[in-house]
Amino acid sequence: MAIWTMIFRKMAKNRWLQLNLWFGLTICVALFSSMPLYSHAILQRTLFKELQQLQKDQNIYPGSLRASTSVSGTRTFDENKSLIAKADRYMNGAPQRLGLDAQSYIITRATQSFKVLPEDASEREKKEMSVTGSIRTVSDIEKRVRIIDGRLPDPNRNDGIYEALVTQKYIIDLKRDLDHVFVYTKKDTGEQLRIMPVGIVESKQDNAYDQFNVESYNSSFYIPYKKFNQDFIENESLLKISVLAWQYSLNYEQMNIDHIDTYLSQYKAMNNYFNMRLGIASVDMPAKNPIATYTEKKDKLDIMLWSLYSPVMFLLAFYLYMAANLIIERQKTEISVLRSRGASRLQIMFVFLTESLLLGALALAVGPFIGVYFTKILGASSGFLEFVQRSSLDVVLNSSSYKIAAAAVAGSIILILIPAFLATRASIVGHKQQMARGSKMSFWHKTGIDVILLGVAIYMLYGFNKRMDDLKALALDPNAIQVEPLLFFMPALFCLGTxxxxxRVYPWLIKLVFWIGRRWWTPALYSTLLQISRSSSQYLTIKVFLIMTVAMGLFSANAARTINGNMEDKIQYTTGSDIQLSVHWDNDKPPPPMPGAPAMVNADDNGAAQAPKVVTYTEPSFITMTELAGVETAARVFRKDDANFSVNGQNGGTTLYGIDTLDFGKVAWMRGGLLDYPINSYLNLIASNPKAVLISRSLADKYQVKPGDPISAKWAGLDSANFTVYGIIDYWPGWNPLPQTGNEEDPNVRLPNLIVGHLSYIQNHLALEPYEVWIKLKEGATSALIYDDLVKKEIPVEKLVDANQLLIRSKNDPFRLAINGVMTLGFVISMMISFFGFLLFWVLTLSGRTLQFGILRAMGISFMQIIGMLLSEQLLTSAAAILFGVLIGNAVSSQFVPLFQLSFNATDQVPPFEIVRQLSDYVQLYSVVGIMLTIGLAVLGIRVSRMKITQALKLGEE
Known part of the structure; x- marks a missing residue:
């Protein structure tokens, strides 16, 4: 009991130190527990968004599950009856096996097709009519169709006539009105089956998930479900069952990524069940393709999260070690006294282990809930230190979070106990000797860890640069935004090593400064320089801590800005403007041939092949496009990818652009620095001459073309039009100058060519063909305004590319969300622990130097001089470390951020990759650091003012 009393008294005596340690442990637990929470929540949101997008893009309900099968005619009726009953029972349990609620369930059954004739058909009709149909049923058909004419069938009619529903098209094909009887006659027996349409129906879709379409089966007589089962399933009839289908609309919002294996295994099991059981079968689950990739996505995201978190974890580990080391340093005298009085190392370690376990238990109780809050912050992050009002992530604490949190606590406790274990080796005499040798070299420098870490980081950087050169040379696709984990770990090694x-060098610099001005320094500055040069190892921990915080903060900011900026530039450059729109043009183009039919060849009367027919188009009103709601400016942009050119006696293929220079300059997006001059300068250059064109540098270099040279262009079936080259360009909105394969610097690689000319000249001298409409939106206008107006004005849109929607989809990518969220969170946590670590270090340092300040005051040093001494000490330690951090952060950004090119497809990364630095990030970083130093100095000043320095001079103090 005495040892427990000692532990609690000891913790109460050092409550502020223990509170700092508990803070570090809690943040550590929160950070580690947030990893599985974030991975699960962001993948869950992404799955939901992808399923929603599937419904939006393809008009397919994501929760749909459909199994259909033919029924083999080789089996007996009783065999088929038994198999159908088993299949019904199997499909009835599908929602339960998948763990999803059924929003609707449709069973469709149909007989074999047969020739049908009106009962009152004339002899001529009997010979000429060739209408076929089948008897079909749909469960709860009265809820799924709308009666246009007539009534619902009577399921209880027993006079041998089947009352049925038909579509409007089918009743026209039957050439009779409702309530006329139609007959099917079996040839070999002469038996007849009589059907009477009593209602005309159309599909009724009152919700998104009930997707039964009666028009899909036009040649069908729909009879009541119960009647069909009784006469065709339970009992043998003139007609055999041909097709069976079961269709569920499941609640896809209940889909959970934890059960992805269940969904995929059930889909496979359903395929296996129906495979040739009744006949030829197919199982369709639209959600299968999105969810099939999620296991791989989860593994990649987990690896990426570990790599993103690693710098922050390193800083947290550093903070915990520093805090524990400072606490142990303060208690070394007490430990050495206990050792000298007979306490064993095991007993002393038990005391520290108990303290650590108590702090760890408290951190484990609070940390996971803070981790939930961290996860929600990550979900709201739209960019580095940017937050949006996005729907909050669905975050639920689970066993994985607590397992990882417990492992983090265990690791942290081991880290905390290391300084305590080392401290138990010293006796009271050894401790006093160690205090007298405060200027010894640190373990880091003694073992040369700085050189080792720097060497490893440089070697890995060389390897990645080599890999990037190979990637460019071969134009390989590294799979969208797949970020190499080591890209985040290497900079941390480089920052620490540097x-x-x-x-290692800095103390010698301080000694040099001290030696140069030793005759002129004031007493306060003299003492400061002497203190820093002789006790360099004392300040090493806090200086390394500040360097790592600032350097990794800058790297995180620049890396996040670079990834975000290059992805957004790529989308905007490829689209060319806010919206890219193509509408239908009326034309005299012949219809496409039937599938499998031989291709038609255009030939003259003698059989000789002729040039392909030139299609004549009718241009729709362009003014209508400029008057759409939300449109600020619209421009006509003609693109012909398969055009040809002739210059200097040589021919080649090219992409031909036709533009209106004034309108194009208002709508086009172009990143600065891609062209030798601003894009509007090039547009002004060619505006004065209708024949003027701009050509790509690839065309100019290969065919030795220069401004002023004539060039002609055309496409299939046309005569050439003559142009004059006015300028040479490297890039153009919407045009990719990179080759599909190979390195663009290789002379043997074929590069794309481009010619940009006037639309009116191209239309007058070549042909009028469909062009795109590029639109710039008004300030504050949304895409929905244009979408609604296009529907309202019934404009036949064939293609629409919306840059804003592509940007939103890009920002919702789970890997990009992870980069933005984790880097933002890491930066904020780094600043927090840096602030607390800064205060902890200097408060404890001041407490240990009370005697020194008392002696200085006794020597006549004023209080303000002591404050000045502290300020200069701060400038030469903390401020210097921050300056080194900024320099190292900029260096690591310049060397390592370009490696993020590995995350982009080398063949379509246009505009070229560039490092993005934003002034606001530097301002935020300097502001946080400045506030931290100011508050720290204020706290130190207050602590010094409250010190009872005169008591430090009592005899026996030291």
Whole structure:
């Protein structure tokens, strides 16, 4: 009991130190527990968004599950009856096996097709009519169709006539009105089956999930479900069952990524069940393709999260070690006294282990809930230190979070106990000797870890640069935004190694400054320089901590800005403007041939092949496009990808652009620095001459073309039109200058060519063909305004590319969300622990130097001089470390951020990859650091003012 009393008294005495340690442990637990929470929540949201997008893009309900099968005619009726009953029971349990609620369930059954004739058909009709049909049933058909004319069938009619529903098209094909009887006659026996249409129906879709379409089966007589089962399933009839189908609309919002294996295994099991059981079968689940990739996505995201978190984890580990080391340093005298009085190392370690376990238990109780809050912050992150009002992530604490949190606590406790274990080796005499040798070299520098870490980071950087060169040369696709985990770990090694190397040299620099001005320094500055040069190892921890925080903060900011900026630039450049729109043009183009039919060849009377027919188009009103709601400016942009050119006696293929220079300059997006001059300068250059064109540098270099040279262009079936080259360009909105394969610097690789001319000249001298409409939206206008107006004005849209929607979809990519969220969170946490670590270090340092300040005051040093001494000490330690951090952060950004090109497809990364630095990130970083130093100095000043320095001079103090 005495040892427990000692533990609690000891913790109460050092409550502020223990509170700092508990804070670090709690943040550590929160950070680790947020990893599985975030991975699960973001993948869950992404799955839901992808399923929603599937419904939007393809008009398919994502929760649909459909199994259909033919029924083999080789089996007996009783065999088929038994198999159908088993299939019904199997499909009835499908929602339960998948763990999803059924929103609707449709069973469709149909007989074999047969020739049908009106009962009152004339002899001529009997010979000429060739209408076929089948008897079909749909469960709860009265809820799924709308009666246009007539009534619903009577299921209880027993006079041998089947009352049925038909579509409007089918009743026209039957050439009779409702309530006329139609007859099917079996040839071999002469038996007849009589059907009477009593109602005309159309599909009724009152909700998104009930997707039964009666028009899909036009040649059908729909009879009541119960009647069909009784006469064709339970009992043998003139007609055999041909097709069976079961269709569920399941609640896809209940789909959980934890059960993806269940969904996929059930889909496979359903395929296996129906495979040739009754006949030829197919199972369709639209959600299968999106969910099939999620296991791979989860693995990649988990690896990426670990790599993203690693720098922050390193800083947290550093903070915990620093805090524990400072606490142990303060208690070394007490530990050495206990050792000298007979306490064993095991007993002392038990005391520290108990303290750590208590703090760890408290951190484990609070940390996971803070981790939930961290996860919600990550979900709201739209960019680095940017947050949006996005729907909150669905975050639920689970066992994985607590397992990882417990492992984090265990690791942290081991880290905390290391300084305690080392401290138990020293006796009271050894401790006093160690205090007298405060200027010894640190373990980091003694073992050369700085050189080792820097060497490893540089070697890995060389390897990645080599890989990037190979990637460019072969134009390989590294799979969209797949980020290499080591890209985040290497900079941390580089920052630590460089920081330690700088701090190895820095004390010698201080000694040099001290030696140069030793005759002129004021007493306060003299004491400061002497203190820092002789006790460099004392300040090493806080300086390394500040260097790592600032350097990794800058790297995180620049890396996130670069990835976001290049992805957004790529989308905007490829689209060319806010919206790219193509509408239908009326034309005299012949219809496409039937599938499998031989291709038609255009030939003259003698059989000789002729040039392909030139299609004549009718241009729709362009003014209508400019008057759409939300449109600020619209421009006509003609693109012909398969055009040809002739220049200097040589021919080649090219992409031909036709534009209106004034309108194009208002709508086009172009990143600065891609062209030798602003894009509007090029547009002004060619505006004065209708024949003027701009050509790509690839065309100019290969065919030795220069401004002023004539060039002609055309496409199939046309005569050439003559142009004059006015300028040479490297890039153009919407045009990719990179080759599909190979390195663009290889002379043997074929590069794309481009010619940009006037639309009116091309239309007058070549042909009038469909062009795109590029639209720039008004300030604050949304895409929905244009979409609604297009529907309202019934404009036949054939293609629409919306840059804003593509940007939104890009920002919702789980890997991009992870980069933005984790880097933002890591930066904020780094700043927090840096602030607390800064305060902890300097408060404890001041407490240990009370005697020194008392002696200085006794020597006549004023209080303000002591404050000045502290300020200069701060500038030469903390401020210097922050300056080193900024320099190292910029260096690591310049060397490592370009490696993120590995995350982009080398063949379509246009505009070219560039490092993005934003002034606001530097301002935020400097503001946080400045506030931290100011508050720290204020706290230190207050602590010094409250010190009872005169008591430090009592005899026996030291």
């Amino acid at each position: 920081g330690l190397l700088v701090l």
